[in-house]
Amino acid sequence: MTSLADNGLRIERRRARFDGWTIAALLIAALATLPVAVVAASIFVPSGDAWSHLAATVLFDYFANTLWLMAGVALLTFVIGVSTAWLVTMCTFPGRRILEWALVLPLAMPAYAVAYTYAEILDYAGIVQTWLRAAFGWSHGDYWFPEVRSIPGAVLMLGLVLYPYVYMLARAAFLSQSVCLLEISRTLGSGPWRTFLRVGLPMARPAIVTGIVLALMETIGDYGVVQHFSVSTFSTGIFRTWYGLGNLTAATQLAALLLGVMFLLLAVERLGRGGAAYHHTTTRYRPLPAFALRGAKAWGAIAACIVPLLLGFAVPAGLLATWAVQTAPRIVDGGFWRASLNSVTVAALAAVLAVAVALVLAFAARMRPGATTTWATRLATLGYAVPGAVVAVGVMIPFGWFDNTVDSWMRDHVGVSTGLLLSGTLAAMLFCYVVRFLAISFNAVESGLSRITPNMDRAARSLGAGPWAALRRIHTPLLRGSLLTAAVLVFVDTMKELPATLILRPFNFDTLAIRTYELAGDERLADASTYALSIVLFGLLPVILLSAAIARSRPGHQ
């Protein structure tokens, strides 16, 4: 190594502890943690009567409703996600290949779009009840029909679009399980069904817990569904307290409680992983034992996989498309194109920014491995767990403070009012999106980077390529796919994002999500359909990427 260094290569040069990379990582971590820290700190600020009023009236409802939602969504995503994952990985039946990737499709649907669609068709005036009345000659009060605008209704909507998180992770876990373990279980006297319960399921437990926790994070962060269904949760409470009561402090404190729920979830996820080491005790792969299902069993498996797919994707997407065909000629006007352009612009900027920041963070962690960068990356990527409304509130407060401080200083010393520099601008929105979605881009970039071993760098440089040439000839081509994946994921999540966009958007700045929300709120669902469908079409991009990735995830699996 000394001789290499003497030759001027200097690959392993020692550096000071706090150099550029470390400082960059710490800075990113500090900025990304800022909104969460602001919200958490708000519990120390007195908020006057509003808080005791909240506590006396609605706080219990917020808690109870949020908990019911979480319990329901956890159960529903578990049942749908695990059963479909087991069926498509361990059994063969007609249509399995198609269902295997199609089951991810509901991920492309924003939960609020599904909720709007079902509310429209299942309401008293909706086509389903109208048809029932016409077919059976019933009139109002003659029959019982479940109320979709309810907690169970919200659970169903969220469960139908969020189960793919559990499905994908459970499927990956089942795929990575050694068949040897399942075969040993068979020879020890357990049939296929008991083998699933005693070996397959427990070994996949950490992945399943992670999937459910991801679904629950989306659930507690949801605003569109619960608002439309008039279910009071923390999310709707934050909006109501802020916009209705005009009390930002109390709203922030509600956000802090929601943050508490989120940290509880993270702890649950950690606990779910703990105990036994789940890294695999065996590395041998064989083609998975495909239990060939025939006859009634095959039909049962097909039905079990198709029902969530129909309800979570085909029906709402089909209805949206039908309505869009009818209303598009009227809806597609200047306003639609402006909203589309805004959505695409903001999402593209957020994607580029999130990927760039993730690159810096990932390189810092690679160049300066150690406790400092580890913690910096952990903190910086915490935002994925924080509901959009909470991040938005946490961005709003420091940005507002900054604007006011600059403004008053300028007025005192220069005599000029600077007004709002950051609040209510694109900058605030983009900052919020990057905080929220940095984890997504970071994970994609990091997994890409991990495939480039340090020895490749060393080999490239020993062959005469300088650091920049190595970056251009080795890293860039190898990273291109990961960077694209990261950008697409952030792009689509930004497009779908609703609560933070509602809070932070500049005045009169419309996006596809905002227009969908507003039109649906005005009970003009047919008019909203074109907007919603546009989001779904963009949402299909990462779903295609994800299905391709999971298809490749097992050596030798067909």
Next chain:
Amino acid sequence: MLGLELAGISRSFAGTRAVDHVDLAVAPGEVVCLLGPSGCGKTTTLRIAAGLEAADSGQVRIGGRVVDGGGAFVPPEHRRVGLVFQDYALFPHLTVLDNVAFGLPAGPDRAGKARALLTRVNLADRAADHPHKLSGGEQQRVALARALAPAPLLMLLDEPFSGLNFRLRDRIGEESLSLLRAAGTATLMVTHDSDEAMRLADRIAVMRAGRVVQSGRPLDLYDRPADLFVAEFFSEINKIRAVVENGVVDTGIGLLPATGLANGTSVIAAVRPEAIRPGGSAPALATAVHPMGAYALVKLKHPVRDITYLMRVEHGATPEVSAKVGARVGVSLDPRGCFVFASEGDAPGHAAVMGSR
């Protein structure tokens, strides 16, 4: 005979015969090794015995009961077989004790039975640990205890010792198999390691391309191999191409009887390195000497013809040979380590004059 009986087992994958009319029997308390190179069908045979694959034709009987064949198929969970894989496949989410207890029926003495088995493999103190905390040898013993727990009629071992380092391998192999013999379990073990099979098995069945080429007691296979493939599976071997003349084969360093082969037949004379003995009338040149410790390998060259030989000399037996490269030595052949096979089809691998693996 009880234990395991395979009668005319065949199995094809995508048109390729992986197992081709295999007949094999293992008596209770007997250890039979299925030996062969990778892809010879030995693992598929094992999986058919376990019920993890179904045979296309033929019959499998375990403990006298037909478990596969004639329309019957008993799934693995009802066959009373134990299975140990090369990588042990311990359940990572269960403790050592729970791993061993997995196959035992629920009941008050379940944990007690599992504990007793752990004691038998000297791992009672690791009962509460998870598998990843155990060394390779300990994991192997847990896997064996787990497979033994439900008292199987047949134990199937798939390369069970090849994950261990070679010093541990001998000891654990002998301990494991003596446990199985004592339990009276019929044991079928798959391996590609001929030394291991030689050391551990009561009988060996050598497989090649889906067929059992030869089976018998280890030394019978070593001393009377049915063909060149079996002969060279157990040691390095000198292969000398020749033609039968006057009922004998000339190896260049001695004549071998060509029993049952007509004059003019192309043959390959297979000569084990230890069958070339220093001290004799046949001249040869030592071209290289490789001391191996207990013995030395000496490369010899025929003084005139283009034939090289590998000779094995015990340490200290003939210092004058191992001392000098380039020395002229006299050698002789021990017929017990020499075999003559008709060269059929002249596969390219057999055309080489010197055997090397």
